[in-house]
Amino acid sequence: MVEYIQIAWQGLVSGFAYALIGLALVMVYKTARILNFAAGTMAGISGFLAHWWAAEQDMPFGVAILFAMIMTGAGTYVVERLTVRPLVKLGDFLPIVIMTLGVEEFLANVSLLWWGGTARRYRVPGDIDRINWLIGDFRLNAWHLVVAITTFVTLSIVGYIINQTELGLGMKAFAEDQDAAKLMGIKESTVSIWTWVLSALVGGVTGIVFAPVLFLQQDYMNIIFIKGFVAAILGGFLSLSGGVAGGLLLGELEAFTIKWAPREFAAALPVVIVFIVLLIRPHGLFTREKGHERV
């Protein structure tokens, strides 16, 4: 029994990462109908910055995180203005997707040049990630608890922003109907940029808290990006809570598949899930199908 709880907890922790990245992807897609392929790399750079500053530049951990978040926000602001904004007026999403691919390639290589390709494992202050509590036979890693708490705090903040602030209202309006929102006098470029920044910050938090869990390799967030995308698909890509739920579900599925299925299958699981969901319920597991093609 305890074994299963252990596996479930492991799945939940991975699920947190997928849920956060899924949330970040859905946020931008829902408001601007753009898929940001650079999201994983951007999150990875945030994580690298924070841990690199803390471990190698002797910055206090909290300050390093703060700086990394500021850099993430500012960097995203610049990237959006320079690359995405000029293409929005074309009204076609394909060039924008290609653009984010270019940004991905560019940023991935910047980080590769900066930090090199070797994997490293950064510790966190006080070696929290090495503390394990035993509750009966159940082993609880202290850092995993931090991850869980951070996830809940992040989700609450995002929930607050979306439900209680003007930005959130604007995001909802654009998600509902782009043209109507514009006619109501909501400025598209303002909503878009702050959605991008918010999304990048969520990604940044994920990158930072998961760096000690994973080996910090130049492309360590890519795998989480893929799975975050699977989470978003499970949730139907248009539902924020669906994305989060999809992430947690994927984490659990994965944890139990590794336990019971051969490794080849466990590796292919995300794609298998994507294919099944797309074929059976393209609108996601949690949302109802809506809308029709206008001709």
Place this chain on the structure above:
Amino acid sequence: MSDLTDNSTTALERAKIPLPKFLKKNHYFGFLGILLVYLLAGTYSEYSQTIMNTIIFAIIGASLIVVFGMAGQLTLGHTIFVAAGVFLSANITTVWTRGLETEIPIAFGVAFLLGLIVGFPSLRVNELYLALATFAVAFVGVQVLFEWKQFSGGGSGKPVGKLELFGYEFSRGPTLVRIALILMLITFWVVGNYQDGRTGRSWNALRTSETAARAAGLPVAWLKILCFGIGGGLAAIGGVLYAHTLRYAIPENYGVALSIIVVLALIIGGKHRLMGAVLGAVFVKWLPELSRDVQEYEGLIYGGTLIILTLIAPDGLVGMFEWLGERIKNLKGDPQAERFSSVAKETSPLESQFLAPLSSSDPKGSLIVRDAAVAFGGVKAVDGVSFEIPAGGVTGLIGSNGAGKTTLFNAITGHVKGATGQFILDGEEISQKPIHNRALSGLGRTFQNLNLHDDLNVLEHALLGLDRNMKYGRIAESFRMPWVLREEKKAHYVAAELLDHMDLLEYWNEKVEDLPYGLQKRVDVVRALATNPSILLLDEPAAGLPTAEALEMMKKVQEYANHISAGVLIIEHNVELVADVSDRIIVLDAGKTIADGTPEEVTRNEQVIAAYLGT
């Protein structure tokens, strides 16, 4: 202006539309280029490796043109096909000890089938999801290769055997380059043949407007899956060559990174032209050769170039060169003078040898609509409409905004989901058929908001409608067999006459997005007429046009409909125009029929006056 008296020539000749030929100018240039490299391969053998890589990337680029450039399916999982080629090659050469004659067909076949599977989600999701789904395929593909040790050798990889063809062993280096060049020539020729044939035309159509492509009767679903199959198969040929160049197949080389690089290379080069595949490959493979510094910043440069090109030249380097060429040409003379040189008109294109056989005295297009209903959420847009249209008649469908006219059209053609009711066309029940099959059964339609194919010219729109008349198979098309050319030529003649009839002949080579609105409307009609429909469904053909122009167009449409004895169902707001052309008018209000009769009856009906014409 040619002489007006000469009635013997066809519209095609008068407009100087070139007929499709077996060889084009591009073929000669391409062949010369490849021949040059072939001859020089031995001289510069120190560059064999780089030349090889360029050729492989060009082949992969050409395969991507099929999937992405033509069909518009952004795939980021293209390397799994390359990987399939590489590892099949490694296994065939070492385990079976067979040569290229076995490797290439098997690699092509396996990757083709794999492509059909990978392409499957493209039926269900939009391009954005597809990009990510294929990205995930690439990502997981490598992991599966890692774990499937028997096939791939796991992390340490698998050696590739000797380079053989029918038992003859070849040395690598320049010989391999020459073999690769021949394969590249074949690949490019095949892809080029698609570009010039009906498959490429259909792919272009579905890229630019899937809705309209379906309405023209194209099997969009099959075309989408097929592009992945063919693209995958061709990429696997690149993979076979890659295996022999590297001599060692390691799974981790075929991951997402390579997938992104091949896409970037093609976009940088230009995704709509074969030359783009070459330029992209040269850019990606020769830049690092320049110096070691470049090598270090390779990815940075590719990413940066892509960002800049996407902003300034979305069609890549080829697009940039073409644009420059155009500018230089324009400097020499007035471009407009040449562009719209009008073409003398025949007395009647309908009498021409190409359109005359379509003439029929047997009226068709009897349409029975029974209890048609469409609901969006709780709103009943169409609420139990029933009517019967006799064959060959012109029927008007009027009603205020939101009365459900277009929705009824969409229900008949299948463009709206969840429509209920029965639709019977010429005695054949079409209610359960998919859109393109309804079109093939004889429904031709136009669109209220002009669903044209940007990037395609006017002639190609007519050819799209004629697609169903071209019976040649796709394998024959790959190799441009004589009957392919024969049917293409015939379709060109018919298309030209049709354009002549609709007064569009002089614009045949114009991209539709460059045409004025009134002409675009006519192109939409031409595409529908070219399908030789039993009944023509016109959705506000006159909207936005001056009445005179609208009447003129309607006259032409009616002439043609009479010529082929097709029925016409027309939605129009301009009541005078409808009353003028129709034998009968059906009036919709709030999704229900409120009047049905001759124009005189309907315009006098009080309910109609209240609901539609106002007080």
